Amino acid sequence: MIKNTLLPVAEFCQRRNNFIAQMPENSIALITASKEVTRSNDTEYPFCQNKNFYYLTGFNEPDAVLAMIKGDTSKPAQSILFSREKDSLQEVWHGRRVGQVKAIENYHVDQCFSLVEIEDQLLPLMVGKTSVLICLQEKNEFEQQVLAWLSQIRKSARMGVKAPSSLVDCSDIIAEMRLHKSTAELDIMRQVNLISGAAHQRAMQQAQAGKFEYQIEAELLHEFATNGARYPAYGSIVAGGDNANILHYTDNDDKLNNNDLLLIDAGGELAGYAADITRTFPINGRFNDAQKTIYQLVLDSQNLAINAIKPTQTFAGLNRIVCNFLTKGLYDLGILTGDLSVLLAQKACKKYFIHGLGHWLGLDVHDVGDYQPNEQREQLRPFAQGMVLTIEPGIYIPLSDRSVDEKWRGIGIRIEDNIAVTATGFENLTVNAPKTIVDIEAVMAK
Structure with missing residues (x-):
């Protein structure tokens, strides 16, 4: 009864394209993976990926963030993944990680950076955008992180840096696609x-x-x-x-x-x-x-x-x-x-x-x-x-x-x-x- 049940990577790419087509111009969407949940002391429950994140990526590691950037009509859209970096010691204890190179190869995102690079790489991408799209009801913790990033960008307003002016819930867009x-x-x-x-x-x-x-x-x-x-x-x-x-x-x-x-x-x-x-x-x-x-x-x-x-x-x-x-x-x-x-x-x-x-x-x-x-x-x-x-x-x-x-x-x-x-x-x-x-x-x- 066991068959190959993996969806083709092209399907996840098409989903991201469909989502980006519904984003406002000059916006950025940030979709987060689930975190591991402690069961007892230093053991975790079996990992269950955030379904919206999985729907758009097929990526099954915790803590990751997907950024989808839509500029104006003159600039191509981008999908950028932030994920855990390769770490031989952690992999010996807890299992192999995809890493940044394989993430691009296997999941066809345009770029992939490690999570330790997220502020250096992501904040410049947010600068000048009119809006940030997130799934508001999913992760209050991530919402607070996004608000902190926006505050950080606004601190440079005197130097001509413009922060996004609105935070938009994109849950309904994904829900309609998933239906x-x-x-x-x-x-x-x-x-x-x-x-x-x-x-x-x-x-x-x-x-x-x-x-x-x-x-x-x-x-x-x-x-x-x-x-x-x-x-x-x-x-x-x-x-x-x-x-x-x-x-x-x-x-x-x-x-x-x-x-x-x-x-x-x-x-x-x-x-x-x-x-x-x-x-x-x-x-x-x-x-x-x-x-x-x-x-x-x-x-x-x-x-x-x-x-x-x-x-x-x-x-x-x-x-x-x-x-x-x-x-x-x-x-x-x-x-x-x-x-x-x-x-x-x-x-x-x-x-x-x-x-x-x-x-x-x-x-x-x-x-x-x-x-x-x-x-x-x-x-x-x-x-x-x-x-x-x-x-x-x-x-x-x-x-x-x-x-x-x-x-x-x-x-x-x-x-x-x-x-x-x-x-x-x-x-x-x-x-x-x-x-x-x-x-x-x-x-x-x-």
Whole structure:
């Protein structure tokens, strides 16, 4: 299943060109890499690159800074990287560094300087520019550094040096670019979905009463890493029984019980791109009647939503479809009571469907991109070819809910697939994670 998953360097170059084309004339953009984060004493968490920085460079070392300079029409734009210098002692202890020469060769930036040179090289590039673009919400520490550099430049104003007059947030420019996936990006997202779907199959086959949730989590991580997705895209949710009614349950330390369901929300990360898949299945391999009824209701609502995806559709439109269907279904089961027309108008299913229907997906699990909400928080952004999103309806009936028949209590079900919008409809990227009752029970019987 392992394939070459590296994006071509030309794609990163094109992204920088596209970004620069949207910069104001005579401006400079500064995009920063992540820093290493200490886990304990002198050890660090596994490094995770800043996604905006990675999107524009493909460079995966900490502390780096990308500068993109756009002059007037007479001057060519430039991309300049500042990164850690080669250091044989540090490399013996902590691993090889790309260095400045290889950075130019491998990442096709115009120039690369070491971080120790950043003030000497960068400040002259900022002089005379009208504006500096940074991602304001990402790194307050870097924002303070940029403000200090601007102050330093202003101190030379008496000598005719002109500092940029404005600091501009460029996050929305990158977010809009990231929202529309290229052919190469979609190929990686297909691969990470295949890897993650295989992990969900493995979890189904390994689950049994008496095991602990963390043991099933270990099976997921094994399948991810074996097939090239070394890290999960987010903390895996492995929630048995009533734990499924905790939306972001990540303790994963309970024992699995016979006759309970197991909800798993887990996806691998491949070349920076995330899968986000949820499956719910019976720990003993067979749905009981109550579980089967609620499960089929959720699955049918998901299929309705997915089949309605096409360009110009919206999350708001899909939510109306799903809320009407779930409200009617819960009413028919006696879980919701009252006047059906009133229940539909009130979206009464939200008592049990307590989260959103989906979100953008890409380099981040909850990926960047404007949903264009209105005052009622309806998400009106029309879908377009190349967008990738999740569809994840769910029904959650905690054990503590005494308003429903005892047979429904403790059932928590979510089903989540990853969907790419095509020119005429959709492509379901989540193709090998079983989700029909027949398929789940067949896989678990093996």
